[in-house]
Amino acid sequence: MTAGVAARQSWSVAVYNFRQWKGNPRIAVTFALAFILCFLLSNKAVQFAQEQGTVMQLVEAFVWTFGDANNILISSLLLVLLFADMPFICEGTPFYLMRTTRGAWLWGQIIYICMATALYMAFILLATSTLCAHNSFIGDQWSETAAMLGYSGAGEAVALPAFVKTLEMSTPYACMATIFLLMLLYTLLMASIMLAVNIRRGQFWGVVSVFLFSLYGLLLNPQIFGQMFSLPQELMYQANVAVGWMSPLNQATYHMHNFGYDLLPRLWQTCLIFGAATAALFWAALRGMKKYNFNFTGNSV
Incomplete structure (x- = not known):
């Protein structure tokens, strides 16, 4: 089988997975919950912004929310709900396995995972921007609301991560694009863990591996880390x-990165690591595919 034929078959598998979204209540519930x-x-x-009588930049709600x-x-x-049936074995799977290789079939699943994750993240960005569109402008500059949140300390009071370095070293759309990329890479990493372990x-x-991965990230934050080891303020x-x-x-x-004056990871380093x-x-999943048992109504393939 040539590389071109295998690539077309992999894309066919990915497209077939998207066709399974039609009439699937789990997909509808996932996006409804996301909204x-x-x-x-x-x-x-x-x-x-409403309480202060100010307006916001269109993507600021996304920046402050997912910062x-x-x-x-x-x-x-x-x-986890969207990818609960990973590696997506359905009634069409035997048809594809008879006409392609296991590797090409799994590449189709990987393409689908990447595209579905990007679509999900785009939906979150669109939903967040739409929800504040009635009180926002589209110019690429920080709003008065952002300035109040960042410079007055009001952001900390209302639990919104509006940091001064974010305002001074980026513009709204550039910051939004970076946060979107970081979320996409993190979510793809989580999905790849789930696929490889599955x-x-x-x-x-x-599923257990994803929750353990998430729990690890949740517990490993500076405040909990300092309290666990009783670190003095100078060691924080x-x-x-x-x-x-x-x-x-x-x-x-976003704000846990080095913007030129500390030892935190730089954005390019995080992208490279992710x-x-x-x-x-994904390579580990492709290797494991050689010994994977497909179960169809009680039979293994």
Whole structure:
């Protein structure tokens, strides 16, 4: 089989998976929950702007909402529902396996995972921006609302991560694009863990691996790290740097990066780490595919 034929077959598998979305209640529930989540998380920023009588830049609600590690974690966990049946064995699977190789079939699943994850993230961005569109402008400059959140300390009071360095070293659309990329890479890493473990250990352990991965990122934050080891205030900076490198969730958080004056990971380093880890996990899934047992109504293939 030539590479071109295998590539076309892989794309055919990915397209077939998207066709399974039609009439699938699990897909509808996933995106409905994502929209509700966006409404609940972005409501703080919208309410603050309304209370202050100011307007927002169109993507600021997305920037402030998903500049927080906990919100990134919650949104990414919804993909467990979207990818619950990974590696997506259905009635069409025997048809494809008779006409292509296991590797080409799994490449189709990988293409589908990447495209579905990007679509899900785009939906979150669109939903968050739509929810605040009635009180926003599209110009590529920070709003008065952002300035109040960042410079007055009001952002900390209402639990919105509006940091001064974000305002001074980026523009709204550039910041939005970076946060979108970080969320996409983090979520792809989580999905690749789920796929690799599913192929080698089964669906149950695939779901468990995702929750353990998420729990690791949730617990490994500077505040918890400092309290666990009773670190004095002068050592909290070192703890912050250590956690910034050790936790994938913190690496997915925009403000936990080096913008030229500290030892936190730089944005390109995080992208390289996420990309390499995701590629390694997809490779592990492809290797494990050689011994994977396909079960169709009780029979193994």
